[in-house]
Amino acid sequence: MIGGNGGHGEVEESVADEVGGIPRRVGVIGGGRMGTGIAQSFLATGARVEVVEAGDEAAEAARGRVSDGLEEAARRGKLTGDVETALSRLALVDSPGDLDPATGLVVEAVPERADLKVAVLTAAESALGGAAVLATNTSSLSVTELAAALQRPAQFLGMHFFNPVPASKLVEVVVAPETAPGVVEVVRGWVQALGKTDVVVKDSPGFASSRLGVLLGLEAIRMLEEGVADAEAIDAAMELGYRHPMGPLRSTDLVGLDVRLAIAEYLAGTLGERFTPPQLLRDKVAAGELGRKTGRGFHDYS
Ligand SMILES: NC(=O)c1ccc[n+]([C@@H]2O[C@H](COP(=O)([O-])OP(=O)(O)OC[C@H]3O[C@@H](n4cnc5c(N)ncnc54)[C@H](O)[C@@H]3O)[C@@H](O)[C@H]2O)c1
Numbered sequence: 001m002i003g004g005n006g007g008h009g010e011v012e013e014s015v016a017d018e019v020g021g022i023p024r025r026v027g028v029i030g031g032g033r034m035g036t037g038i039a040q041s042f043l044a045t046g047a048r049v050e051v052v053e054a055g056d057e058a059a060e061a062a063r064g065r066v067s068d069g070l071e072e073a074a075r076r077g078k079l080t081g082d083v084e085t086a087l088s089r090l091a092l093v094d095s096p097g098d099l100d101p102a103t104g105l106v107v108e109a110v111p112e113r114a115d116l117k118v119a120v121l122t123a124a125e126s127a128l129g130g131a132a133v134l135a136t137n138t139s140s141l142s143v144t145e146l147a148a149a150l151q152r153p154a155q156f157l158g159m160h161f162f163n164p165v166p167a168s169k170l171v172e173v174v175v176a177p178e179t180a181p182g183v184v185e186v187v188r189g190w191v192q193a194l195g196k197t198d199v200v201v202k203d204s205p206g207f208a209s210s211r212l213g214v215l216l217g218l219e220a221i222r223m224l225e226e227g228v229a230d231a232e233a234i235d236a237a238m239e240l241g242y243r244h245p246m247g248p249l250r251s252t253d254l255v256g257l258d259v260r261l262a263i264a265e266y267l268a269g270t271l272g273e274r275f276t277p278p279q280l281l282r283d284k285v286a287a288g289e290l291g292r293k294t295g296r297g298f299h300d301y302s
Contacts (some may be wrong), residue, residue, distance in 0.1 A: 019046045021193030023104025027052065027128075029096055029120045031062025034137055035109035037165025040069040041194050043086045044079055044166070050091045050099055052120070059092040066090055069166060078166070096124035103128055105190065107159055109137040112262075117141065118149040125150055133183055135159035139210060140266050143203040144176040153178035157187060160207060163255075171196050176203045205270035206263070213251065214263055214275065220248035221278045224298070231298045249298035253291035261285050 017024040026042045028035045031053040039049045043066070051066070053059040070086050073079040079086065093099060099106065106124045110116050121134055128134075134156045136146055147153040158174025171191045175184055184200060191198040201207045206214065220234050229237070235247020252260050261282065267275035284290075284297065291297030 017102065017104060021045075022047050022190050023133075024048060025050070025100050025103045027096070027099040027103045027106035027124065029106065029108040029124060030110035031058065031065070031092070032109065032111075033065075034161060034163060034165060035107075036062055036065035036069060037163070038107050038109060038137065038161055039090065040066050040073070040166050041161075041196075043070065043089055044073065044081075045194055046089075048089045048091070048100075050093050050103070052093050052096050052099065054094060059094075063090065063092055073166060096120050097127045099124055099127050101127060101129050103132055105133045105135065105187075107135045107137055107161075109161075112138060112141065114141050114145065117146055121146065121156075122149055125152065131155075133157075133187060135187070137161055140206065140263050142205075143174050144178075147176045147178050154180040155183050157183065158203065158207070159187065159191070160209070162209070169196050170209070171198050172207050172209055173198045173200045174203050174207055175200060206267050210263055211267065211271070213248075214260060214267060217248045217252045217260060218264060218275065218278060218281070221252070221281050221298075224249070225278055225280045235299075253297035253299055253301070255291070256293055257281060257290045257297050258285050 022042060022045050024047060026047045026049045028039045028049060029052040031051040035051060039051050042049050051062050053062045067087060070079060070083045074083050106128065108117055108120050110120055117136060117138065125134060130152065132155065136143060136158050137160060138158060139160060143158040147156045150156050157176060157179045158172065160172035160174055162168035162170050173184060173187055173191065188198045188200065199208060205211065223229065223234055224231060231249045235250050238244040238247045246254065261277050264275050264277040288294055289296045292301050295302045
């Protein structure tokens with residue numbers, strides 16, 4: 001049920017068509033790493049999922065990633081039902097305008113560019129019924145600024161999933177000033193029905209996760225620069241001393257040093273110089289040491 005708008009703009013009163021506590025029809029725009037993980041998570045819970053990818057090759061690659069992810073989940077005993085049945089609910093479409101008008105939720109996961117996100121979100125909004133909820137999986141852009149481009153900003157928010165999506169337990173629900181409180185509650189219910197935990201965060205640079213995670217990573221890099229300890233020791237201090245599952249340098253390697261650098265630059269510009277990237281981070285990115293994906297970052301993966 002998408003309920004009252006709490007004075008935050010117009011929301012159409014409607015009962016979302018649900019299966020197992022999630023919308024029966026879900027759209028995911030962008031079938032890359034995050035989009036296919038999001039699609040897999042909804043498929044596993046019983047929804048029909050349409051993934052938007054432009055071009056046959058990209059669409060086939062996206063289908064392959066979802067299929068591999070479901071196979072992996074089945075092997076680990078994490079999939080209720082069989083892979084074929086889940087895959088039979090997946091469709092690939094060419095553009096957001098092709099989404100089923102009865103879609104209850106669309107999550108966009110196209111690359112981190114505001115112009116691209118605005119283009120796909122406005123196209124999806126025009127194609128869908130008035131009750132549909134639109135969400136962005138952005139990790140750093142302003143949800144408020146994206147909302148400004150939409151006709152129904154009350155039904156728009158951030159759903160910040162984490163990588164890898166099927167295994168991750170967290171979704172940050174990012175609330176812009178115009179997001180209707182009723183929509184926030186509906187989306188929190190959907191996150192919980194996916195078997196994940198929601199944290200509700202006011203739209204602000206870095207939300208909660210990136211702001212804290214990046215700051216810890218940057219301080220660890222500064223400690224490395226100053227020769228306080230080596231990378232193994234700094235990570236062990238947080239893993240064993242504070243029970244972090246992964247130390248801040250290992251975590252930076254997983255996310256990608258280039259990705260972290262871009263977020264740090266953005267946060268330095270919005271939140272202040274405490275986020276200024278250390279020279280060592282810039283040097284490693286320039287040298288192509290981007291973390292796990294290149295085999296070397298602060299640790300060696302070769
Ligand atoms: N990778 C992460 O760890 C992570 C974590 C949280 C959030 N995010 C965010 O999720 C979003 C996607 O990241 P990703 O890592 O999956 O990127 P990705 O590059 O793996 O995937 C993006 C996909 O979007 C597709 N695409 C591009 N333009 C499109 C269009 N007009 N219509 C449909 N599809 C289009 C591309 O073909 C590609 O498959 C970004 O906003 C990113 O900041 C990423």
